[in-house]
Structures are given as structure tokens and as C-alpha cells.
Amino acid sequence: MSRFKNITKQREFRTFLFLVVIFIIVGLVNSDFLSTGNIHNSLKSSLLYIVLAVGITFVLLTGNIDISVGGVLGLSAAVSGMILRDGGSIIVAVLIAILIGAVIGLINGLGVTKLKISSFIMTLGMLEITRVVQVIYTDGQWIENLPAGFKQISQMSIFGINMLSIIVIAGVILVHLYLTKSNKGRYFSAIGDNEGGAVLLGIPVKRYVTYSFIISSVCASLAGLIFASQIGFISTTAGLGIEMTVIAAAVLGGVSLSGGVGTVIGVTIGAVIMTSINSALVYMKVPAFWNDAISGSLLITIVVADVLLTRKASKEAKKERLNARVLQEGVEVSVK
Template sequence: MNTVKKILKIREMTSFLFLIALFAGVGMVNSSFLSPTSLLNCFNDSVVFTLLAVGIAFVILTGEIDVSIGAILGLSAAVTSTLLRNGSSWAVAFLAGVMVGVVTGVINGFGVAVLNIPSLIFTLGTMGLFRGMIYVYTGGAWVENLPAPFTMLSKAKLVGDLTAFYAVVLAFVILAHYILTKTRRGKYFIAVGDNAAGATLIGIPTVNTKFVSYVLCGVFSAVAGILYSSRIGFITPTAGNGYEMKAIAACVLGGISLTGGLGSLIGASIGAVIMSSVSRILVFLGFSSDYDNTITGILLIVIVVVDAVSQNRAAVKNRHMRLAARAQSKKGDDQK
């Protein structure tokens, strides 16, 4: 019984149960949704969002935000695809894509961590900057005719219907989760997000940690951009527009608190699956994809409101219990 309680107390468990309930609910309406292939495709299709959500989760855990990741995704996708189309080797193209992530991450990290500028405002600015760079780099044209081996890569299967992409990404997420929860440096992220001043006092390099979180976020978004170009096969200058909002939404769905210090990377990836399954679920339920944004918005609002209200309740209850305990002990003192 205790283990069950313990498992239920894990924050991302709520999201996981929600995911199962969602899938079961859809399965009841349309049982073909529950076929292994269809279920696995929900995970396979979430690969880009998983990377974005996990990347931004680093930043959100430290209590900041990064709204430029959609533009970073687009920029990295544009750079990688253009190089590949012009006949560069894969290594060069991938490296260039990842470098885009590093550089953009360093810029964001410098502004937020070192210059101490409110992160939403700063990354809004860099979002405009990076998005504009895509236009400058591509001249506003689409990048098309990517080499076939590259676009086929996204369809490569590892075992059964599981794509190699998702397997690799999943392995990375688990590794990152392990580093974040088990190693000393990994725990810095959550410590900084939970209480930045306290973290500084006990000797945690707050500025460094925030900086690193932005660089990691940039790299994850850039890799997401490379996978995006492989999956889609052509890049428009608006590629990744609005993805930052969906990635943030995925994190929130996965139980990560936007005030920082609460949540996990596994939660973020579960949230990403929920997020990217919405349109697929709509198809199975017989709705048009026009409901996509509406459902996403309702899901997001309902989950955060329920979470906030239950947290407020818990806080009030705790305070009452504390007061009651104090009154009790005082009574005991008086009687002595």
C-alpha cells in the first residue's frame, strides 16, 4: 500500500495516468486506436516535441523561460537542410545544425543568466532575431529537394514499429533524467529553480547553471530541427512557428511548474506525447483537425487550474494543521 502511495505522489505520475486514461477513453470510442501500431505511432510522432519539451524543461526547471526555441528549430533546420541539399557530408551538416543550437543558446544564456534580464522579454527579442535570420539565410525561399537517404532516415525502424529516432531520443531523455536526478551537478538545476537565493548561499553556481540550461535547451531544439527536416522533407521560413508554445504546454501537461524547481524530464516527454497526440486522437474520434487548438487550450487550462487549486488547498490545509498543532502544544504547556 505504501509503495502505491509513493508512486502516486510522484508528480509526473498524474500526467502518465492522464495519458493512459486519455488513450483508454479514445480506445473505447474507436478501438482501432488501441492497436499496437497506432499507439506506437503516437510516440513516434512526438519525437520533435519530446526534444523541444525536454530542452525547454532544463530552462523551466531553473525558473526561467525560453520562447525562442521554435525559431532555433527553424534556423537549425534551415541550415542543416541547405547544407545537405548542396551536397555537404552528413557530419558537417549535422554539426552545423548543432552549432546553431550552441550559439543561440549561448546568446540566450548570456542575456538571461549573466546580464540578468527577464527571460521572457529577452527570449522574445531573440525569437524575432533568430526568426529573421532564417529569412536572411534562406532568402525567404523554401528549402526543398533534400537527399532521399536523409528523409528516409526518419522512417527507419529499429524494432517492429518503433522508429530509430524515437528510440534514440528516448535513450537520451532517460540518460538526461538520470543525470538530472542522480548527479550532483544535475541536481543544481532543480535547486536553482526552487530557491535561487538559497542555492547561491550554499555555493551553487547559479549563473553557470542557468547559462548551461540555455545552451542545453538550444542544442536540444537544434537537434529537434534536424529531425524535423528529416521528417517533413522541406523547410519553410515559418518552420517551427508557435512550437515554443506547444513545448511549454507539453511541460505544463507533464507536471513541470513554470515557477521552477518542480517536475522532471520524464514528465516533459509524457506531456509531449499528450500534446502531439491531440490531433491524432481527434481523427480517431471523428472530429476535424480544426478542433486541435481548442482542445489543446482547454487541456492546458484545465490541468494547470486543477493543479493550482489543489496546491492552494494543500497549502491552506497545511497551515491549519500547523496552527492546530501549535495550539495543541501550547495547551499542553499551560496544563503543566
């Protein structure tokens, strides 16, 4: 019973409950929303956001933020798309995309750790740079006529289950185990929780903060490949504004913007929620222009909730430390 109670206290459980409530409410309005096909499509549509959100979680855990992921997605998709369109191999396109993400992530990480630039300012600048580079590289043209074999990757299934979904879910599980069970994986949360304490413990803070930005950008590059495969073309505005949705998904999934708290399991659920909301609006016949307003309102709501929860947890921690100190002093007095 106590174990179940502990589970219900987890932020991930509340996020999952929120997802269930969305499906129930929309299902009452339109029963087609609860069909197996729609649930499967919701998962497929959320893969892009899951990969982005898992990557950005590393940065958020360290107490920083990365809003350049949309630009990295667009640039990586454009470059790899042109390679594929011109007859290049899929392996080369994937490697180039990963290299682009790694280089951009390294620049972001060094800018934050070495030059002491605010992560918000650094990644905002990188977002604008990548957008301009993409337009120059593509000469402002859409990239179309991608090979059929590449576009079929996102449609391949195993026993009726989308293969890409299986790969992404397996990746989420592996990342979750790394962040929660590995000593080095826990460094990211330790840095965000108490950077000064992490330094005293011998954790190479600057190195792992840089790693977090590299991981975030590489995930954005991989998301760019998924985007190109699912959509079949790359526009000059690919990934525009997606960073806000991804951050909302991460925070909704239980990641604290102040750092140190969160899991990729919760983030995955958050990404599915953000995708399901857009799908729900369609099934409820709500005009599409409400999508951004609802996403923005949800982001503000969960950020405020995050601040209140963090403040409450801080007060409870201080109270526990105070009680422990009083009890210790009482024991010392009785001994004397």
C-alpha cells in the first residue's frame, strides 16, 4: 500500500493521469478519439517531440535551457535531405546530421561554460544563426523528392507496431536507466540541484554541462531526420516554434526549470500529451489557430505550478533540516 502511495506522489504519475483525463474527456465528445488507430497515430506523431524532449531534458536537468533545437532540427533536416535527394546514402545523411548537431551543441556548451554566456541568450542566438544558414544553404527553396526508401522508414512496422516507435521507446528506457542508475548519469541532476556542491564532490561540471548541450543538439538532429522521413519534404520553416512545445512537454512531464528534477519517462508522457492536445482539437472541431494559444496557456500554467511546487519543496526541506537540528540539540542537552 505504501509503495502505491509513493507512486501516486510521483509527478510522472500525475502527468500520466492528466493524459488519461484528456483521452476520456475528448472520447466522450467524439468516441473515434479512443480508437486504437488514433492512439497509435498519436504515438507515431509524438516521436519527433519525444526525441527532442529527451535531449533537452539533459540541459534542463543542469539548470540551463536550450531553445536552439528547432533551428538545429531544420538545418539538419535540410542538409541531410539535400544529400538524400542528390543520391547520397542514408548512412552518410545520418552521420552528417549527427555531426551538425554535435558541432552546434559543442558551440552552445562552450559558450555557456567558457564564455559564461546565459544559456537562454546563447541558444537564442544559435537559433537565429541556424535559421539563416538553412535559408542560405537551400537558397530559400523547399527540399522535395526525397527517396521513397527514406520516407518508408517511418512507416515500417513489426507485428503491426511501428518500428520507429519501438526504437524510440527503447532509447527512452536506456536513457532513463542511464540517468537514474548510472553514477555519471546522475551528475546532470546533481549539477542542477546544487552546482557548488557538485564541484566540491569532484564532478566536472563544465564538461557535463557541455555534454548536455551536445546531447540536446544531436537529439534535435535525429528529430530532423524523423521529421524529413515522416513529412517527406523540408520547408524553410521546418521546426519553427517547436522549441516552446518541447520545453512545455518537458516541464509538463515533471522536469523543473530550476534544474535537478525530472525523468525522461515523465518527459515522454508530456510529449504525448502535447501531441494529443493538437489531435484532440481536430476531433473536437476546434479551429487550428487555437493550438498555439492553448499550448502557450498550458506552458504558463505548468511553469507557475512548477515554481509553486519548487517553493513548497524548498520550505519542506528547510523545515526538515530545522527539526533535525532541534532534535540533535535536544539530544546533546540531555546527554550533558
